[in-house]
Amino acid sequence: DAKTTQPPSMDCAEGRAANLPCNHSTISGNEYVYWYRQIHSQGPQYIIHGLKNNETNEMASLIITEDRKSSTLILPHATLRDTAVYYCIVRAPAGAGSYQLTFGKGTKLSVIP
Amino acid sequence: DTAVSQTPKYLVTQMGNDKSIKCEQNLGHDTMYWYKQDSKKFLKIMFSYNNKELIINETVPNRFSPKSPDKAHLNLHINSLELGDSAVYFCASSQAIWNYEQYFGPGTRLTVT
Numbered sequence: 001d002a003k004t005t006q007p008p009s010m011d012c013a014e015g016r017a018a019n020l021p022c023n024h025s026t027i028s029g030n031e032y033v034y035w036y037r038q039i040h041s042q043g044p045q046y047i048i049h050g051l052k053n054n055e056t057n058e059m060a061s062l063i064i065t066e067d068r069k070s071s072t073l074i075l076p077h078a079t080l081r082d083t084a085v086y087y088c089i090v091r092a093p094a095g096a097g098s099y100q101l102t103f104g105k106g107t108k109l110s111v112i113p
Numbered sequence: 114d115t116a117v118s119q120t121p122k123y124l125v126t127q128m129g130n131d132k133s134i135k136c137e138q139n140l141g142h143d144t145m146y147w148y149k150q151d152s153k154k155f156l157k158i159m160f161s162y163n164n165k166e167l168i169i170n171e172t173v174p175n176r177f178s179p180k181s182p183d184k185a186h187l188n189l190h191i192n193s194l195e196l197g198d199s200a201v202y203f204c205a206s207s208q209a210i211w212n213y214e215q216y217f218g219p220g221t222r223l224t225v226t
Contacts, residue, residue, distance in 0.1 A: 034213055043117075043203050043217030044156065085154070091213055100146075100169055101213055103156040 004088045009108045012082075018075040020107050022088030025069040031092045033064060034101070035073045037084040044087070044103070047073065078111045085109070116140050117218035119204050125224045126194055134189045134221045136204030144168075145187035146205040146215065147179060156203070162187050163210040194225045 005023040012018040024033065034049040048055055048062045050071070055062045061074040075082050087106040117138045126132050138145060146169075147159040161169035165181045176192045191198060204218040 032213070038156075041220075043205070043220050044215075045217065046214045049213065089213075093211060100158040100161065100171075101215065102158075105155075 004090055004104055006086075006088050006104065006107045008105065009110070011110050011112055012075075012078045014080060014111050014113050015077055018073075018078040018082065018109055018111070020073040020075075020086050020088075020109060021070065022073070023070045024088070024090045027068050027090055028092065031090045033062065033071050034089040034091055035060070035062065036087045036089065036101075036103070037082075038087070038106070039081070039084040047086075078109075080111050080113065083109060083111045117204055117206055117216050119202075119218040119221050121221060122219065123222050123224075125226065127226055128194055128196060130194050131190070131192045132194060132223070133191070134202055134204075134223070136187045136189070136218060138185055138204075138206040138216070138218075140206055140208075140216060142206040142208050142216075143184060144207045144210045144212070145181065145184075146207075147187065147189050148203040148205060148217075150201045150203060150220070152200070160187075160189075161210070168210060191223075194223075196225050199223055199225045 032049050032051050035047040036044045038044045047059050050062045064071045085106040085108050087103050120135045144163045146161045150156045159173050160179045162181045178190045181187045201220045201222050203220045205215040207215045
């Protein structure tokens with residue numbers, strides 16, 4: 001799986017959009033970008049994933065650059081409850097005995113009142 | 114309705130003891146996982162079961178033995194507990210082995226003294 005690079009921490013004002021970047025310059029053509037988050041003392045929570053098109057759901061939007069070497073998770077109106085560690089994971093479709101997600105260090109997002 | 118539940122939430126025990134952590138999911142998923150999150154917050158896959166069959170068995174001491182009595186349950190038994198086993202253990206499930214949209218339980222904080 002391609003390696004990802006995320007800033008260790010970010011701040012965002014409450015009510016503003018939080019834009020969390022992820023660099024995955026070695027991504028392969030069949031690898032998806034997944035985003036999870038972990039709120040303090042809770043289990044990780046799936047947010048969104050995409051291959052090459054931009055994706056949106058009720059939680060967030062995922063913007064993937066045309067060359068697919070980077071992506072941005074957007075929380076449109078951050079609230080205090082969005083304070084968490086956000087993980088960007090690049091993963092090929094399951095197969096050849098490889099079925100797991102590998103979590104890195106992520107970005108600690110602090111939403112400030 | 115809790116999708117993925119774990120018991121107990123906290124477990125404090127002495128070195129050398131044997132303990133079990135239970136996990137249940139009511140999502141009808143085929144695949145279940147155990148993850149370990151250490152004090153440095155790294156989240157690592159330990160085991161994965163698909164339809165009650167072991168799929169992933171990462172480099173984990175054989176003191177750890179998962180058991181899946183049915184698709185909805187995946188328990189983790191740990192023999193001869195050591196100080197280094199202290200961590201938060203998360204159970205997760207996904208619809209299928211190839212689906213990386215995983216749902217995590219609330220975690221079990223194990224402290225070995």
